[in-house]
Amino acid sequence: MMKFGAIITGDIVDSTKLSTADRNIMLTAIQTIPQLLSPIQNVSIDIFRGDSFQIGIPEVQESLRATLAIRAYLRSFKMESTNTLLDARTALGIGTLDFESNTLSTSDGEAFRLSGRLLDKMDKSRLEIMTPWKEVNEELKLTTSFADNIISSWTQSQSTIILLSLLSNKSHIELAQELCITRQMVDKSLKASKEELMLAYIARFKQLITKYTERL
Numbered sequence: 001m002m003k004f005g006a007i008i009t010g011d012i013v014d015s016t017k018l019s020t021a022d023r024n025i026m027l028t029a030i031q032t033i034p035q036l037l038s039p040i041q042n043v044s045i046d047i048f049r050g051d052s053f054q055i056g057i058p059e060v061q062e063s064l065r066a067t068l069a070i071r072a073y074l075r076s077f078k079m080e081s082t083n084t085l086l087d088a089r090t091a092l093g094i095g096t097l098d099f100e101s102n103t104l105s106t107s108d109g110e111a112f113r114l115s116g117r118l119l120d121k122m123d124k125s126r127l128e129i130m131t132p133w134k135e136v137n138e139e140l141k142l143t144t145s146f147a148d149n150i151i152s153s154w155t156q157s158q159s160t161i162i163l164l165s166l167l168s169n170k171s172h173i174e175l176a177q178e179l180c181i182t183r184q185m186v187d188k189s190l191k192a193s194k195e196e197l198m199l200a201y202i203a204r205f206k207q208l209i210t211k212y213t214e215r216l
Helices: 020-031 033-037 060-074 110-121 134-151 156-167 172-179 183-192 195-213
Strands: 004-012 044-048 052-057 088-096 127-130
Touching: 004 060, 004 110, 020 033, 020 044, 033 044, 033 052, 033 060, 052 060, 060 088, 060 127, 060 134, 060 156, 060 195, 088 110, 110 127, 127 134, 134 195, 156 172, 156 183, 156 195, 172 183
Parallel strands: 088 127
Antiparallel strands: 004 052, 004 088, 044 052
């Protein structure tokens, strides 16, 4: 049976405009992504050119949740030199893993190629997904476009709160306790960041991926 995997290829938006201090913050943020995602699963990462990265997600069904968590995590950092939130273009590729090495950069497969080519073609969008299945791609293209628009409007505070929501199954009360804020603030923030829609988007993605991988 063919082995499937998910690869996220990404690069930081407008990284050349960052000051040295902000670039250090950016690099630290990228380097800590595996630790960030550890509540979901263990992932591998390669960082190249200083502002680009590739992440291997073994459990394909959780790859979209991981991608959204990465966007939320980055957007929880404010770059003083540009007065903008840190963000990245993220291309999620799903497919076979034909050759696995000790590092992602020396590995190969359909997932790697789809992810890399997708990022190369991305222009203004910051989230896109490509799979081997035409029907899945057609459905996800529209929903992903809406999701990307929502994510790109998250504030720093909203990003911090929805990040915790994405990484855990904690209730709003538990999130409030962890963040030392009121339940009302959590409710308001997650409503504004469209948490319910994001969770429905993730659930539908998992349904599609499970359905099509089970056919193999």
